[in-house]
Amino acid sequence: MASNELKGFILTRRWRDAPAGTEIEYWLATDAGPVKVVLTARTSVAFVESRHRPALDAQLAAMPGLQVRELGLKTFGQGPVVGVYAKHFRQLGQLARALQAQDIPLLEADVRPHDRYLMERFITAGVRVEGGRRDGATIVDCRLGPAPDFRPVLKVVSLDIETSRHEALYSIALDGTADRVVFMLGEPPPEPAQPDGFSLVYCPTRKDMIERLNDWFERNDPDVIVGWNVIQFDLRVLQKTADDCGTQLLMGRERRPFEWRTHPGRQGYLFAPTPGRIVIDGIDALKAAVWSFPSFSLETVSQAMLGEGKAIGNAYDKMAEIERRYQEDKPALATYNIRDCELVLRIFERAKLLQFVLERAHTTGLQADKFGGSIAAFSHHYLPRMHRLGYVAPSVGEIPSKAFPGGYVMDSKPGFYDSVVVLDYKSLYPSIIRTFLVDPVGFIEGSNTSDPTRVVQGPGGTVFSREKHCLPEIVTTLWRARDEAKRVRNEPLSQALKLLMNSFAGVLGAAECRFFNPKLVSAVTLRGHEMMKLTREFVEGRGYEAIYGDTDSIFIWLRRTRTNEEAHAIAADLARDINAWWTRTLREEQGLENFLEIEFDTHYKKFFMPTIRGSDVGSKKRYAGLSADAGGKEEMVYRGLEMARSDWTPLARQFQEGLLSRIFHGEPHQAFVAGYAQSMLAGRMDDLLVYRKRLRHRLDAYQVKVPPQARAARMADEHNDRVDRPRQYQDGGWIEYVMTLNGPEPMEARRSRIDYEHYLSKQLQPIGDAILQPMGESFAALTTAQRGLF
Structure with missing residues (x-):
C-alpha cells in the first residue's frame, strides 16, 4: 500500500450545495481512527433525450450554471440522450420540475451526488483514499476507490433511557466502552453509593444531563450507537428534552446535531442521520437479518436468545417500579437502566448483528444503518454497469403497473405419509437470472435483435441478448462471493449476499423501481413454474410421487416406508440426476x-398435509413432519400450522403439537385428545387460553368491523382511565385477552367467567378434526363424554 493511501469503511455520507459547487462528505472508520473526507466543487449529471433539445435549451437560458454535452448513451427506447451537468445538485431538481410540466423526463435526476460518486466507481462500503489535502482528521479533494476487503474495528456504545410514564427524562445509560455511565436527574444523596461496574453521575437539571451527554460523546467518540427502538423512542425523547431545555443535542461528530427526517409513507416514523456515526436499532437489524420472534420487545428477544430478561414485569409494573426507584432508590434505577444497555450489546453479539450490518453495507452499497432499500441496492449495482453498455436508466413509472405471476405452488395431496423427501432449488430466482440471462438491458437488446442465434427465448415471448447484459454478471459475482463466504464460515456475509441476490427478482416486480417491468419479472417466475413442472415429471418418471411443491421446493413421496439411510440415498441420487439432466438439456x-x-433438503419419516378447512382440497404452505437427518436425529417441523402461528392460543398450539407427535411416533392418541379437552374444561389450562394479537391500526380506526382484539383494547384503556394509568392501545400495538361469556376481555381488566365452549369449538375442534378425519376419527366422537361433564 502506498504511503499516502488509506483504507476506510464509510460510516455516513451526505451532500450539500456550496458556493463553489456541490460538496460531498464521507465519514470513514479507519485503522488510524475516524477520518472525514470532503470532495468539493463536484458537478452533478442527469440526462434528456436529444429530441427534446429545443425545450431543454429554452429552460437553460433561465438557469445559469448548467451545461449540455453530447454523449454516446441512449434510452431503453433507443433514443440518444444529452448530458446535463449542474454546478449545484438542486438545479437538477428545478430543471426536472420545469421539464415535467412539458411531459419531458429528466432521467436519473434523483440519483444523489454522494451515491453516484460511489456507484460509478464500484465502491460499496470499503474505500481506498489516495492523495488530497490533509487538515487534521479531514482529507479534502482526494480520490476514492473500492477496498472491498477492508473490515474496520468499530467503537460501539449502547444507549438507553428511562422516563416517567409521560416521557419526562429520568436517566441516560451508556455502555460498551470503558466509560460506562448513567446520568441521573437529581441531587446526590449525602453519602452517595457508587454501583459496581459503572459510574452514577447525578445531574441537577435535564439541561445538565444533555450537556454531559454531549461531552461524553465528544470524549469517547464512538462510531456506532445501538439500542432498542433507539430512534423512535430514546433519541426522540432526548431531542425533545433538549429542545424543551433550550439547549442542543450534539451527539454527532464535531458536536453536530441529528439531521432529523420523517418517513414519507409512515406517519410519525423518524430517521436520525448522525454526522460521523451510524445508529443501529436492534429491532430493525434483527428483522433485516430475518430473525423471527412472537414479539420484538427487548424482554421477549432477550429471553429467547439469552435466557434472561429485564427483571421487571408487565408494562404497568414496569412504569410503577421505575417511578418508585426514581423516587426512592436511584442507584437501583441506574442498575436497571444500564442492564438494558447490556442486554442489547449481548443480543448484538449473540446474533452477530453488527457483523451482519457491516457485511450488508459491503454487499449493497447502502449506508450501514439503512435497512430495507432493495431497490436502492439494485440501482447501486446496476446503473454503472448499464452506463458502460451505453444506456441510461428509465424513470420510475415509465411502464404502467400490472399484475404478474408469482411463485409456482403445486396442488397438494393431503393426508399422512411415510418417507417424504424434499428437494430444493438453490437460490432459484438468482440461478434463473444467471442461466437464462434475464436482464433489463438484455431484454431491450434482445427485442431489437433480428438474429435468433444471438438471443435466449424466455417465457411469454420475451427474448434476452446473449451478449449484452448486466444482471447475470452481478449475480455471478455475488454468488461466487457467497461461496467464498461460506467456505471461510463468514455467516453474516453469506446471509447478506443471499438476501441481496434473492431480492433482485422482487425489485424487477416493484412498481416504484425504475427498472420495473412485468415481462421481466414474469420471465423469472414463469421459468420457475416451468422448472417445477419438469422436475415433477422427472421425479414421477422414476416411480415416485410429487405430493406438493412451493416456488423452489418439491415434496416427494417415496411410495413406501424407507429406512432413513435409503431415503437419504434416493434423494441424493435424484438431485444428482436432475442436475445432470438440466446441464445436458440446456446445453x-x-x-x-x-x-x-x-439439492436434498429434508427427509420426513412421517409427514402430514392437511386439507383446507371445511373441504377435501389440500392446503398450501401448511404441513407438519417428523424429520430425520443423516445421523438419524429427529425433529418435529411445523410450517403454516396453528403451532407455528402467533395468532392462535398456546392451548391450540400445544394440542396440535401433542397430537401430531403421538401420531408420528405411533403412540396412542385417543386418550390424549379426550384428556386434553377434559383438563381445559375443568379449568386446569387457564394460563394457555390467552390470545395475543396485534392492533394493526389506530384504535379509533376500528368502526364498522371491530375484531375481538380491538374490543379488548378499548376495554383495557377504559380501565386505564379509571385507575389513572396511561392508555396503552390508542396507536396500535399488541393486546392479550381471553374469551369470556361476555366476549373478549383484556388480561388487565378481566371480570367475567371464561367461555370454555369457545375454546373447545373454535380452537381445539378445528385442529383436531383436520388431523383426525383423514384417519377416520373425529374430535367430537373422542370428547363427547367430557363435554357432558362440565
Whole structure:
C-alpha cells in the first residue's frame, strides 16, 4: 500500500450545495481512527433525450450554471440522450420540475451526488483514499476507490433511557466502552453509593444531563450507537428534552446535531442521520437479518436468545417500579437502566448483528444503518454497469403497473405419509437470472435483435441478448462471493449476499423501481413454474410421487416406508440426476451453461398435509413432519400450522403439537385428545387460553368491523382511565385477552367467567378434526363424554 493511501469503511455520507459547487462528505472508520473526507466543487449529471433539445435549451437560458454535452448513451427506447451537468445538485431538481410540466423526463435526476460518486466507481462500503489535502482528521479533494476487503474495528456504545410514564427524562445509560455511565436527574444523596461496574453521575437539571451527554460523546467518540427502538423512542425523547431545555443535542461528530427526517409513507416514523456515526436499532437489524420472534420487545428477544430478561414485569409494573426507584432508590434505577444497555450489546453479539450490518453495507452499497432499500441496492449495482453498455436508466413509472405471476405452488395431496423427501432449488430466482440471462438491458437488446442465434427465448415471448447484459454478471459475482463466504464460515456475509441476490427478482416486480417491468419479472417466475413442472415429471418418471411443491421446493413421496439411510440415498441420487439432466438439456437445446442446482433438503419419516378447512382440497404452505437427518436425529417441523402461528392460543398450539407427535411416533392418541379437552374444561389450562394479537391500526380506526382484539383494547384503556394509568392501545400495538361469556376481555381488566365452549369449538375442534378425519376419527366422537361433564 502506498504511503499516502488509506483504507476506510464509510460510516455516513451526505451532500450539500456550496458556493463553489456541490460538496460531498464521507465519514470513514479507519485503522488510524475516524477520518472525514470532503470532495468539493463536484458537478452533478442527469440526462434528456436529444429530441427534446429545443425545450431543454429554452429552460437553460433561465438557469445559469448548467451545461449540455453530447454523449454516446441512449434510452431503453433507443433514443440518444444529452448530458446535463449542474454546478449545484438542486438545479437538477428545478430543471426536472420545469421539464415535467412539458411531459419531458429528466432521467436519473434523483440519483444523489454522494451515491453516484460511489456507484460509478464500484465502491460499496470499503474505500481506498489516495492523495488530497490533509487538515487534521479531514482529507479534502482526494480520490476514492473500492477496498472491498477492508473490515474496520468499530467503537460501539449502547444507549438507553428511562422516563416517567409521560416521557419526562429520568436517566441516560451508556455502555460498551470503558466509560460506562448513567446520568441521573437529581441531587446526590449525602453519602452517595457508587454501583459496581459503572459510574452514577447525578445531574441537577435535564439541561445538565444533555450537556454531559454531549461531552461524553465528544470524549469517547464512538462510531456506532445501538439500542432498542433507539430512534423512535430514546433519541426522540432526548431531542425533545433538549429542545424543551433550550439547549442542543450534539451527539454527532464535531458536536453536530441529528439531521432529523420523517418517513414519507409512515406517519410519525423518524430517521436520525448522525454526522460521523451510524445508529443501529436492534429491532430493525434483527428483522433485516430475518430473525423471527412472537414479539420484538427487548424482554421477549432477550429471553429467547439469552435466557434472561429485564427483571421487571408487565408494562404497568414496569412504569410503577421505575417511578418508585426514581423516587426512592436511584442507584437501583441506574442498575436497571444500564442492564438494558447490556442486554442489547449481548443480543448484538449473540446474533452477530453488527457483523451482519457491516457485511450488508459491503454487499449493497447502502449506508450501514439503512435497512430495507432493495431497490436502492439494485440501482447501486446496476446503473454503472448499464452506463458502460451505453444506456441510461428509465424513470420510475415509465411502464404502467400490472399484475404478474408469482411463485409456482403445486396442488397438494393431503393426508399422512411415510418417507417424504424434499428437494430444493438453490437460490432459484438468482440461478434463473444467471442461466437464462434475464436482464433489463438484455431484454431491450434482445427485442431489437433480428438474429435468433444471438438471443435466449424466455417465457411469454420475451427474448434476452446473449451478449449484452448486466444482471447475470452481478449475480455471478455475488454468488461466487457467497461461496467464498461460506467456505471461510463468514455467516453474516453469506446471509447478506443471499438476501441481496434473492431480492433482485422482487425489485424487477416493484412498481416504484425504475427498472420495473412485468415481462421481466414474469420471465423469472414463469421459468420457475416451468422448472417445477419438469422436475415433477422427472421425479414421477422414476416411480415416485410429487405430493406438493412451493416456488423452489418439491415434496416427494417415496411410495413406501424407507429406512432413513435409503431415503437419504434416493434423494441424493435424484438431485444428482436432475442436475445432470438440466446441464445436458440446456446445453443441447439452447446452448446455455447451467447454473440451476437442486439439492436434498429434508427427509420426513412421517409427514402430514392437511386439507383446507371445511373441504377435501389440500392446503398450501401448511404441513407438519417428523424429520430425520443423516445421523438419524429427529425433529418435529411445523410450517403454516396453528403451532407455528402467533395468532392462535398456546392451548391450540400445544394440542396440535401433542397430537401430531403421538401420531408420528405411533403412540396412542385417543386418550390424549379426550384428556386434553377434559383438563381445559375443568379449568386446569387457564394460563394457555390467552390470545395475543396485534392492533394493526389506530384504535379509533376500528368502526364498522371491530375484531375481538380491538374490543379488548378499548376495554383495557377504559380501565386505564379509571385507575389513572396511561392508555396503552390508542396507536396500535399488541393486546392479550381471553374469551369470556361476555366476549373478549383484556388480561388487565378481566371480570367475567371464561367461555370454555369457545375454546373447545373454535380452537381445539378445528385442529383436531383436520388431523383426525383423514384417519377416520373425529374430535367430537373422542370428547363427547367430557363435554357432558362440565
